[in-house]
Amino acid sequence: MGADVAARWTRKDFVGIEALAPDELRFVLDEAKQQKEILLGRAELAWPLAGKTVLNLFVEPSTRTRIAFEMAAQKLGAAVINVDKDASSFTKGESLRDAARNLEALQADMIVIRHSSAGAAHYLSHILEVPVINGGDGAHEHPTQALLDVFTLLEHWGSLEGRCVTILGDILFSRVARSNIWALTKLGARVILAGPSTLVPEVFASFDENVTVTHDLQEALAPADAVMLLRIQHERQSSTHFPSLGEYTALFGLNQERLGWLKPDALIMHPGPINRGVELDDLLADSERSVVLQQVTNGVACRMAVLKLCYEASQEEAS
Amino acid sequence: MSSSIILKGGRILDPASGRDEVGDLFLHDGRIVARLSEAEAKNAEVFDATGKIVTPGLVDVHVHFREPGQTHKETIASGSRAAAAGGFTTVVAMPNTSPCCDSPATIRLMQSVIDRDALVRVLTTGTITLGMNGEQLAPAGSLKNAGVVALTDDGKCVQNNEIMRRAIEYAHMHGLPVLDHCQDYALSANGVMNEGEWSARLGLPGWPNAAEDIIVSRDVILSEYTGAHVHLQHISSANAVDIIRRAKARGVRISAEATPHHLALTDDCLRDYHPNFKMNPPLRTEADRLAVLQGLLDGTLDCVATDHAPHTRHEKNAEFDRTPFGIIGLETAFPIAHQIVVGEGGASLPFLIEAMTCKPARLLNLDAGTLREGAAADVCILDLAHTWTVERRTLQSKSANSPWRGQQLTGRAVATIVGGRWVWRDGAIVA
Numbered sequence: 180m181g182a183d184v185a186a187r188w189t190r191k192d193f194v195g196i197e198a199l200a201p202d203e204l205r206f207v208l209d210e211a212k213q214q215k216e217i218l219l220g221r222a223e224l225a226w227p228l229a230g231k232t233v234l235n236l237f238v239e240p241s242t243r244t245r246i247a248f249e250m251a252a253q254k255l256g257a258a259v260i261n262v263d264k265d266a267s268s269f270t271k272g273e274s275l276r277d278a279a280r281n282l283e284a285l286q287a288d289m290i291v292i293r294h295s296s297a298g299a300a301h302y303l304s305h306i307l308e309v310p311v312i313n314g315g316d317g318a319h320e321h322p323t324q325a326l327l328d329v330f331t332l333l334e335h336w337g338s339l340e341g342r343c344v345t346i347l348g349d350i351l352f353s354r355v356a357r358s359n360i361w362a363l364t365k366l367g368a369r370v371i372l373a374g375p376s377t378l379v380p381e382v383f384a385s386f387d388e389n390v391t392v393t394h395d396l397q398e399a400l401a402p403a404d405a406v407m408l409l410r411i412q413h414e415r416q417s418s419t420h421f422p423s424l425g426e427y428t429a430l431f432g433l434n435q436e437r438l439g440w441l442k443p444d445a446l447i448m449h450p451g452p453i454n455r456g457v458e459l460d461d462l463l464a465d466s467e468r469s470v471v472l473q474q475v476t477n478g479v480a481c482r483m484a485v486l487k488l489c490y491e492a493s494q495e496e497a498s
Numbered sequence: 499m500s501s502s503i504i505l506k507g508g509r510i511l512d513p514a515s516g517r518d519e520v521g522d523l524f525l526h527d528g529r530i531v532a533r534l535s536e537a538e539a540k541n542a543e544v545f546d547a548t549g550k551i552v553t554p555g556l557v558d559v560h561v562h563f564r565e566p567g568q569t570h571k572e573t574i575a576s577g578s579r580a581a582a583a584g585g586f587t588t589v590v591a592m593p594n595t596s597p598c599c600d601s602p603a604t605i606r607l608m609q610s611v612i613d614r615d616a617l618v619r620v621l622t623t624g625t626i627t628l629g630m631n632g633e634q635l636a637p638a639g640s641l642k643n644a645g646v647v648a649l650t651d652d653g654k655c656v657q658n659n660e661i662m663r664r665a666i667e668y669a670h671m672h673g674l675p676v677l678d679h680c681q682d683y684a685l686s687a688n689g690v691m692n693e694g695e696w697s698a699r700l701g702l703p704g705w706p707n708a709a710e711d712i713i714v715s716r717d718v719i720l721s722e723y724t725g726a727h728v729h730l731q732h733i734s735s736a737n738a739v740d741i742i743r744r745a746k747a748r749g750v751r752i753s754a755e756a757t758p759h760h761l762a763l764t765d766d767c768l769r770d771y772h773p774n775f776k777m778n779p780p781l782r783t784e785a786d787r788l789a790v791l792q793g794l795l796d797g798t799l800d801c802v803a804t805d806h807a808p809h810t811r812h813e814k815n816a817e818f819d820r821t822p823f824g825i826i827g828l829e830t831a832f833p834i835a836h837q838i839v840v841g842e843g844g845a846s847l848p849f850l851i852e853a854m855t856c857k858p859a860r861l862l863n864l865d866a867g868t869l870r871e872g873a874a875a876d877v878c879i880l881d882l883a884h885t886w887t888v889e890r891r892t893l894q895s896k897s898a899n900s901p902w903r904g905q906q907l908t909g910r911a912v913a914t915i916v917g918g919r920w921v922w923r924d925g926a927i928v929a
Contacts, residue, residue, distance in 0.1 A: 197699070275817055296817035297701035298771030317819070337780030357701060382698045
């Protein structure tokens with residue numbers, strides 16, 4: 180990954196990308212590279228988390244992220260327990276704080292939290308002794324997603340310096356977008372945010388000098404070395420923000436015709452799950468340009484890295 | 499206990515009567531008197547106020563004492579202790595209790611608790627609408643007979659403009675000001691903090707300035723149209739200040755208040771998602787904060803009011819969007835207001851005291867906020883140099899949800915007198 184990586188990773192928690200120094204980010208990505216070798220059977224399995232239990236506290240439902248974390252934990256030798264929103268304590272009105280502290284008292288060694296409240300991971304990291312890994316907190320951050328996205332791009336390009344990545348879709352409600360804005364800019368890329376004005380407000384340009392906002396799709400696609408599509412939904416929270424999926428697709432959907440606006444070697448990314456025919460054309464999702472499945476595999480490797488590094492950091496803190 | 503008190507050698511600062519001089523203030527039988535007889539003076543209790551500021555007891559037109567029905571957060575007893583500790587001798591309690599004060603029966607219940615428990619003067623308000631539902635007028639006439647000094651749906655905001663118009667007209671007939679918490683619900687839906695750069699970073703739904711500005715405009719127009727007095731609570735938006743300024747310039751009967759937290763804090767305080775910075779309306783940008791300060795300094799905003807809103811520890815110790823809005827403010831009001839309005843804003847101390855005594859009192863036609871001869875002996879003794887740390891054990895309120903928790907503040911009411919009786923002295927409540 181490069182010369183100037185940090186000497187070590189010292190954080191017990193992985194709450195967000197925003198607070199990380201670029202070196203820390205590179206360190207985790209470097210570790211992820213090594214974990215990928217193990218994942219694909221090209222290097223020996225080590226069991227850094229042997230005998231440990233990782234607890235997936237998914238108060239907001241998820242399948243793919245949860246399974247990726249489960250896979251990652253198991254590959255490191257840990258046992259995994261899944262607790263989800265329908266778990267009775269939540270329906271009985273137990274607070275997140277109490278639930279989490281109970282899980283810690285049950286001797287969970289690490290907790291992966293996904294929650295609909297922005298700041299939930301941050302909150303838990305302050306009240307728990309064990310490592311807290313953010314699997315997505317409301318619209319705030321989804322840091323392991325950004326890790327795997329950046330990791331995937333680095334596999335193709337070697338470096339993000341000077342590269343241009345367009346993130347297209349609902350930025351306003353997207354934790355994937357926020358984490359990626361931080362990760363991409365910290366590693367030297369410039370970011371174009373594109374979509375309807377109601378979902379991509381100008382305020383996002385204040386995140387970093389290398390972030391721009393546009394509502395013109397052609398302008399957004401032309402310079403992009405990669406375009407990251409975000410899932411568009413027309414649910415309650417965004418139903419006042421644009422009139423219909425049909426209109427969104429007509430204006431911003433990435434289809435065969437608009438593919439021509441992209442550079443010939445530009446990559447197509449999506450965090451999944453894909454709304455085929457809405458934000459991304461069916462055929463394009465499966466095309467050679469699409470790295471969606473690589474992203475998924477890399478997601479396991481990146482989560483292996485995060486789990487391992489945070490666990491080891493917490494042990495150092497404790498000693 | 500002597501019925502005469504001499505507060506000796508302090509700087510007597512009473513903006514209502516224009517008095518600002520070092521001297522002795524005489525209290526007798528619960529009233530301010532010009533002098534004491536020889537016998538009275540001989541038996542008087544003498545309090546050395548050298549180096550202190552002797553002002554009328556402070557007046558807060560916006561507090562939540564949570565009784566009846568939410569007494570886990572605060573009671574009239576504990577809230578009045580917090581008021582006393584903050585130098586306040588007259589406070590106006592908001593009606594969003596459980597049940598809310600939409601009936602004279604609830605007001606009478608509150609009044610009986612006030613009569614029994616309150617350490618300072620606690621005045622009541624009635625709601626604008628039944629159940630604060632924004633749909634049907636509450637019985638203003640009966641509420642007035644029960645003793646309310648104003649009507650407000652504070653906590654909520656009447657959205658229907660016809661209802662608001664009729665409520666204002668009807669309250670006007672009864673001589674009751676209407677206090678409004680200005681918030682357009684649709685524009686601020688789900689908003690938990692100011693809409694801006696910080697809400698974008700934190701991934702939290704925003705409550706834009708426009709949602710306050712639109713209702714402020716609505717109220718200005720209705721006040722102008724009906725000739726009635728409407729008082730706008732906790733102004734937080736620069737644009738709202740501007741709208742009020744222009745309305746006052748053409749003589750509209752609008753008044754407004756600013757809270758210490760909107761004078762002092764901005765939305766970047768939410769960077770760690772700490773619920774002690776979550777309130778409604780939210781902390782906004784530096785430009786908004788400065789506009790609110792300027793508004794107070796130039797008289798656009800008439801007074802300081804705390805919006806003292808206690809919540810229990812367990813309620814405020816949770817994921818950000820699950821926590822209730824509001825912070826306590828009675829005990830930190832003076833030092834914060836002094837730091838910002840005088841320290842940063844360059845106003846004089848008399849100006850600040852006026853904004854915390856006779857100006858709020860006049861807005862609601864209250865017999866308070868003055869040390870003129872014959873007035874009730876409601877006195878606040880301030881020590882501008884006194885430093886203290888805001889912590890659970892130094893706070894009188896039942897709740898401790900303050901953004902200044904853990905901080906050292908300078909300036910405090912070191913003694914408070916209500917009706918000639920000490921209620922707060924030497925850092926303790928006087929039973």
